Amino acid sequence: MKKILLTCAALILTAGFGTATASTPEEDKAAWDRFYQQRFPNVPEEDYNNGVYTIDKVGRENWEAIEEFPPYEPFIDAGREMWETPFANGKGYRDCFPNGPAIAGNYPHWDKETGMVMTLPLAVNNCLEANGEKPLKYKKGPINNILSYIAFESRGQVVNVEIPGDDPRALEAYEEGKKFYFTRRGQLNFSCAHCHLQTVGMVLRTETLGPAKGHPTHFPVYRSKWGTVGTLHRRFTGCNKQVRAKPFKAQGKEYRNLEYFLTHKSNGLELNGPGARK
Amino acid sequence: MQKRSIISTLLLALLLALGSTALLADSHGGADPRAGQVEQAINDAEAAREKAGSVDGEWRDTAKMIESARKALAAGEYDKAMKLAREAHQQGVLGYEQAMSQQELRIPSYLKY
Amino acid sequence: MTRIKSMIGTAAGLTVLLAGTLAQPVAAADGVSAVTEGKVLSEDRKKGNCLACHMMGDGAYPGNIAPPLVAMQSRYPNKEKLRAQIWDATANNPDSPMPPFGKHRIVSDEELDKIVEYVWTL
Incomplete structure (x- = not known):
């Protein structure tokens, strides 16, 4: 009898854990891929890095016309100049990023030493500060020049975000990003998933909702609405404001972990930043 | 002609402004008793906002509402200030409740594992 | 002459503004005007913004995220349920995904x- 009770208890416990959050990053990725594959059976896998234009045919024509004279080009040029101009101490970005400038494919990654998700903008500012330079703002302004240049030089690299198994904090950061993605927020009560998974491809007024898979491949992005190039975290801020939630700090832990989780869902896609959007 | 009309406009505006201040002050029976109530309401709203923020549940406009309520209070517009403070308070409470309802990760059923 | 006109205009404008802030609006909306006001509110992007997701009446550029708002009286037994x-x-x-318009005081x-009065007529 006692044995039966124990077995029952054990079963209940396993069931309880089983239904919670026990999916691994690989299982998550497979579930997302299956979901989009079923929702858009005719979209070739490698096309997802074109974001919403993967599925919005009319929008795609306009976008392709814009790409003939890319609005982000001056920003790439300004970034190249930043890359080549030495800091006051005579060193430069090259000294921080010896494999540069094509390094976007290495980010975001888990940084075991600092115990946090390292993003490219954060690494750029770390480099500046280590050389006695003033760090750049994370949403608007010149950070977008250097990021545009690095993104352009990194085109064709394949997204490959790893969640290393030798540091449990990495999985924790990933799980926090996942939690963020599915959490309802703001007065309008939306989670990221409501628009970019559940109702993806449908039309909100006149805007087609884009798939989450492929979202981070083309940042920084020139947005006609902004009239300039902006960072991924600036876009996160905009999303949170749209659902009437108080946005989080750009490059704060919340958005970095979100970037970690989200970019993992684009593993296997080619980087194609900087991008151009409406 | 031009100068005179400008002066008259200004005078008229001043009169109206004075009149309205008098009316407002009158309708609220002089000074303080309501100011204290409004201030309390603003403090309550601020506490609710901070509580929501402590669980990442703060909404976009709550802090702005509280700021507007403070300005309205300073201008003696007690009704407006009270209304804003109460709305901000509600937002703080609702934002907190929302965040608490979302404590556990729920993977939607349309994702097949 | 124009100056005098603008002066009167300014004064009138100020008076209207004041009257507006002082007088408490009396909401004695009869059925017809409630429906009309409801339509305006439901289309207002900062209020109902129903068209973002629903096809609704003659509203321009509706979204297609949620079902069209038609035959409401056969879909809901009464206004309270709606x-x-x-x-x-x-x-x-x-x-x-629908925002809780009442609960969250949108x-x-x-x-x-x-x-509700307006949507009930659809």
Whole structure:
């Protein structure tokens, strides 16, 4: 009898854990891929890095016309100049990023030493500060020049975000990003998933909702609405404001972990930043 | 002609402004008793906002509402200030409740594992 | 002459403004005007913004995220049920993406009543 009770208890416990959050990053990725594959059976896998234009045919024509004279080009040029101009101490970005400038494919990654998700903008500012330079703002302004240049030089690299198994904090950061993605927020009560998974491809007024898979491949992005190039975290801020939630700090832990989780869902896609959007 | 009309406009505006201040002050029976109530309401709203923020549940406009309520209070517009403070308070409470309802990760059923 | 006109205009404008702030608006909306006001509120992007997701009446550029708002009186037994759905759609369906317009005070109680009056006619 006692044995039966124990077995029952054990079963209940396993069931309880089983239904919670026990999916691994690989299982998550497979579930997302299956979901989009079923929702858009005719979209070739490698096309997802074109974001919403993967599925919005009319929008795609306009976008392709814009790409003939890319609005982000001056920003790439300004970034190249930043890359080549030495800091006051005579060193430069090259000294921080010896494999540069094509390094976007290495980010975001888990940084075991600092115990946090390292993003490219954060690494750029770390480099500046280590050389006695003033760090750049994370949403608007010149950070977008250097990021545009690095993104352009990194085109064709394949997204490959790893969640290393030798540091449990990495999985924790990933799980926090996942939690963020599915959490309802703001007065309008939306989670990221409501628009970019559940109702993806449908039309909100006149805007087609884009798939989450492929979202981070083309940042920084020139947005006609902004009239300039902006960072991924600036876009996160905009999303949170749209659902009437108080946005989080750009490059704060919340958005970095979100970037970690989200970019993992684009593993296997080619980087194609900087991008151009409406 | 031009100068005179400008002066008259200004005078008229001043009169109206004075009149309205008098009316407002009158309708609220002089000074303080309501100011204290409004201030309390603003403090309550601020506490609710901070509580929501402590669980990442703060909404976009709550802090702005509280700021507007403070300005309205300073201008003696007690009704407006009270209304804003109460709305901000509600937002703080609702934002907190929302965040608490979302404590556990729920993977939607349309994702097949 | 124009100056005098503008002066009168300014003064009149100020008076109207003042009257507006002082007089408490009396909401004695009869059925017809509630429906009309409800239509305006439901189309207002900062209020109902129903068209973002629903096809609704003659509203321009509707979204297609949620079902078209047609035959409401056959879909809901009464206005109260309809009101409850707009108040908080997640009460019935936890996965519903529809914002809880009443519960989260996106519209006021009075505004919600008017929106219900309008949507009920569809």
